[in-house]
Amino acid sequence: xxxxxxxxxxxxxxxxxxxxxxxxxxxxxxxxxxxxxxxxxxxxxxxxxxxxxxxxxxxxxxxxxxxxxxxxxxxxxxxxxxxxxxxxxxxxxxxxxxxxxxxxxxxxxxxxxxxxxxxxxxxxxxxxxxxxxxxxxxxxxxxxxxxxxxxxxxxxxxxxxxxxxxx
Amino acid sequence: xxxxxxxxxxxxxxxxxxxxxxxxxxxxxxxxxxxxxxxxxxxxxxxxxxxxxxxxxxxxxxxxxxxxxxxxxxxxxxxxxxxxxxxxxxxxxxxxxxxxxxxxxxxxxxxxxxxxxxxxxxxxxxxxxxxxxxxxxxxxxxxxxxxxxxxxxxxxxxxxxxxxxxxxxxxxxxxxxxxxxxxxxxxxxxxxxxxxxxxxxxxxxxxxxxxxxxxxxxxxxxxxxxxxxxxxxxxxxxxxxxxxxxxxxxxxxxxxxxxxxxxxxxxxxxxxxxxxxxxxxxxxxxxxxxxxxxxxxxxxxxxxxxxxxxxxxxxxxxxxxxxxxxxxxxxxxxxxxxxxxxxxxxxxxxxxxxxxxxxxxxxxxxxxxxxxxxxxxxxxxxxxxxxxxxxxxxxxxxxxxxxxxxxxxxxxxxxxxxxxxxxxxxxxxxxxxxxxxxxxxxxxxxxxxxxxxxxx
Numbered sequence: 035x036x037x038x039x040x041x042x043x044x045x046x047x048x049x050x051x052x053x054x055x056x057x058x059x060x061x062x063x064x065x066x067x068x069x070x071x072x073x074x075x076x077x078x079x080x081x082x083x084x085x086x087x088x089x090x091x092x093x094x095x096x097x098x099x100x101x102x103x104x105x106x107x108x109x110x111x112x113x114x115x116x117x118x119x120x121x122x123x124x125x126x127x128x129x130x131x132x133x134x135x136x137x138x139x140x141x142x143x144x145x146x147x148x149x150x151x152x153x154x155x156x157x158x159x160x161x162x163x164x165x166x167x168x169x170x171x172x173x174x175x176x177x178x179x180x181x182x183x184x185x186x187x188x189x190x191x192x193x194x195x196x197x198x199x200x201x
Numbered sequence: 202x203x204x205x206x207x208x209x210x211x212x213x214x215x216x217x218x219x220x221x222x223x224x225x226x227x228x229x230x231x232x233x234x235x236x237x238x239x240x241x242x243x244x245x246x247x248x249x250x251x252x253x254x255x256x257x258x259x260x261x262x263x264x265x266x267x268x269x270x271x272x273x274x275x276x277x278x279x280x281x282x283x284x285x286x287x288x289x290x291x292x293x294x295x296x297x298x299x300x301x302x303x304x305x306x307x308x309x310x311x312x313x314x315x316x317x318x319x320x321x322x323x324x325x326x327x328x329x330x331x332x333x334x335x336x337x338x339x340x341x342x343x344x345x346x347x348x349x350x351x352x353x354x355x356x357x358x359x360x361x362x363x364x365x366x367x368x369x370x371x372x373x374x375x376x377x378x379x380x381x382x383x384x385x386x387x388x389x390x391x392x393x394x395x396x397x398x399x400x401x402x403x404x405x406x407x408x409x410x411x412x413x414x415x416x417x418x419x420x421x422x423x424x425x426x427x428x429x430x431x432x433x434x435x436x437x438x439x440x441x442x443x444x445x446x447x448x449x450x451x452x453x454x455x456x457x458x459x460x461x462x463x464x465x466x467x468x469x470x471x472x473x474x475x476x477x478x479x480x481x482x483x484x485x486x487x488x489x490x491x492x493x494x495x496x497x498x499x500x501x502x503x504x505x506x507x508x509x510x511x512x513x514x515x516x517x518x519x520x521x522x523x524x525x526x527x528x529x530x531x532x533x534x535x536x537x538x539x540x541x542x543x544x545x546x547x548x549x550x551x552x553x554x555x556x557x558x559x560x561x562x563x564x565x566x567x568x569x570x571x572x573x574x575x576x577x578x579x580x581x582x583x584x585x586x587x588x589x590x591x592x593x594x595x596x597x598x599x600x601x602x603x604x605x606x607x608x609x610x611x612x613x614x615x616x617x618x619x620x621x622x623x624x625x626x627x628x629x630x631x632x633x634x635x636x637x638x639x640x641x642x643x644x645x646x647x648x649x650x651x652x653x654x655x656x657x
Binding site for chain 1: 212215218219222223225226229230233236237273274277278281331333517518519520521523545546548549552553555556559562563566572573635
């Protein structure tokens with residue numbers, strides 16, 4: 035093996051190693067800044083338009099058609115349970131429900147934890163997230179484990195209490 | 202809201218490209234070793250290539266199948282390190298064979314351990330379908346960690362190798378339980394802190410500008426400190442005790458966001474280090490070697506040889522197979538960083554450290570984006586443990602800090618280390634898959650009478 039070949043191999047290997055590191059960095063770079071998604075249709079959205087934007091973001095599986103969205107939800111209403119009838123107006127703030135004193139509505143429900151669940155918005159979509167409650171937060175028959183987007187009229191159950199977003 | 206939204210992407214294609222590059226780097230390193238040492242491409246290149254490609258393909262398929270939204274760069278980075286480690290071990294095998302024909306070749310067993318590492322990786326990804334389930338076993342993992350740490354001290358199965366009692370041997374296999382204990386401890390700390398962090402952060406009084414927690418919340422921390430000092434005393438394993446203690450302090454800091462913990466931790470560390478220095482000859486010797494390595498050439502031969510090796514390598518290194526890293530004792534395990542520094546130079550060693558940096562960055566990134574406290578703590582803990590381990594071992598080899606024995610993750614020869622580090626990567630990928638996955642479609646079935654609340 036000539037000296038020159040070995041030197042070339044040496045430099046070649048170091049170059050490849052650094053190219054690998056830099057390409058890993060470039061993958062991470064686009065990962066951090068995210069990918070441009072088509073801007074969501076202007077609010078208030080029609081359900082059809084919403085579905086279309088969802089499908090353009092192709093990794094999201096198409097949603098089952100649900101109750102039509104008519105504009106933005108205005109209140110979080112308790113529809114069933116000991117506190118039925120009470121409601122909280124929705125703003126930009128996160129709303130926490132539970133039996134504790136810091137809850138937006140103090141639920142008088144033995145099956146509800148002190149800090150049970152919270153409702154938060156990213157400006158256009160509301161999400162419900164379980165805060166590690168004992169009895170869980172349910173949408174339909176499904177116990178939620180991570181923040182789940184909810185729309186108007188979708189009933190969320192905490193203990194014996196059922197809440198939903200209303201206009 | 203801006204007009205761009207974050208859309209979860211799988212990025213498995215990018216991962217594939219990087220994986221191909223990583224395998225290419227490993228194979229070319231192996232060939233370069235043969236060319237450098239013997240002037241020809243080594244005979245085992247097809248075997249190694251086949252094995253590496255099989256590992257890469259299998260890992261890729263496993264991720265595609267069970268964690269499709271997992272982080273795309275972790276696997277290629279780890280494969281690259283593992284491949285470079287294999288090439289370096291093979292290179293040292295050749296060097297040692299030259300000096301001693303009876304040398305027991307290590308590269309093959311390392312390849313086998315890599316395969317087992319992949320098996321561990323697959324098993325963890327398959328068994329742990331949701332990392333939050335692990336939180337249920339918080340205290341079980343804590344207990345398991347204690348048992349694993351105590352195992353080497355038991356008679357018969359515990360072994361004292363080179364002054365440190367950190368091995369157990371079961372028949373033909375020997376195993377370092379400390380590596381497994383690292384994962385168990387990370388899970389235990391994460392689970393404990395996810396529950397207790399409010400109490401640790403908010404309750405307690407303020408003394409001299411530092412928020413001190415209540416005594417009962419402090420208990421487990423003192424226990425953690427005692428355990429790490431216990432390892433130091435009973436097993437003479439400086440590296441592990443430093444790693445476990447550092448891990449706990451950093452995780453406490455992350456959980457509570459109180460810099461006071463770092464102060465408390467540093468104080469306890471100083472006390473422990475001072476105690477070790479005064480009470481144990483071997484600790485004092487480590488310090489002396491660190492400060493004045495050239496005082497006693499015979500005794501400090503290993504470190505001196507490693508330093509000369511690094512100097513020999515210089516900025517761009519000697520090239521694969523053209524240095525003489527085999528002169529340093531344990532150049533294939535504890536001192537593999539120095540061996541790489543000799544053959545790849547500062548340029549190559551920096552690239553390798555950067556790869557570690559990227560792995561840690563991904564871990565912290567996963568921790569940031571993770572939505573549940575346990576996952577956050579676990580990802581941060583695993584990332585920090587890797588970072589600490591690399592810092593302790595590379596810092597020791599390059600004489601930045603006193604030398605303590607720890608394995609260089611993925612590079613160094615040693616089965617338990619490879620297998621457990623692959624398991625760590627699997628855990629990180631599992632958390633990142635959970636984090637980056639889009640929310641499942643909500644199925645609202647309001648006619649479902651079976652789930653209605655029954656009133657009495």
